[in-house]
Amino acid sequence: MDTERELLKGNMSTLVLAVLRDGPLHGYAIAREIERRSGSILSCKEGTLYPLLHALEQERLVTGEWQRPVSGRERRVYELTPAGQAALNERARTWDRFAAAIERVIRGGAEDAAPALG
Numbered sequence: 001m002d003t004e005r006e007l008l009k010g011n012m013s014t015l016v017l018a019v020l021r022d023g024p025l026h027g028y029a030i031a032r033e034i035e036r037r038s039g040s041i042l043s044c045k046e047g048t049l050y051p052l053l054h055a056l057e058q059e060r061l062v063t064g065e066w067q068r069p070v071s072g073r074e075r076r077v078y079e080l081t082p083a084g085q086a087a088l089n090e091r092a093r094t095w096d097r098f099a100a101a102i103e104r105v106i107r108g109g110a111e112d113a114a115p116a117l118g
Contacts, residue, residue, distance in 0.1 A: 008042055012052055013061075014095065015042070017080060017088040020062060024079040027053060053078055061087050 008015075019025065019033045030053075031044040053076075056062040061084035068074045080088070 004041075009048075011095075012044065012048065013056060014088065014091045015044075016049070016052060016056065017061060017084050017091070020078060020080040021085065021088060024077045026067075026075040026077050028075075030078065056084070059087075060084075 015034050016030055019030050019037070025033065027046065027049055031046065031049055034042055034044045053062065053064065057064055057078075060081055062078045063081055064076045064078045066074055067077050
């Protein structure tokens with residue numbers, strides 16, 4: 001569905017930060033964890049994920065380090081930075097307000113309206 005793809009695209013960096021909050025992971029594991037946590041509703045293509053991880057590194061929200069497991073090939077493992085944790089906290093607060101506002105509009109109510117976003 002195009003709507004789901006657009007929603008995912010706009011929130012993928014937040015999902016990556018949320019997964020990394022629980023500990024360092026390599027790219028493939030990040031993608032599988034997003035899929036697992038969403039009950040296989042959300043999928044993360046590697047062609048989207050790796051440029052996003054690079055951008056998050058540039059923003060200093062994550063760090064990446066090459067590691068070679070005892071058995072296997074070298075892979076880059078990503079970890080959330082303190083700035084990444086702060087960004088995730090802010091994005092989660094924004095998401096909560098946004099989702100509640102969308103829910104009120106869809107359901108037709110405006111009870112206990114929160115301050116405007118943006």
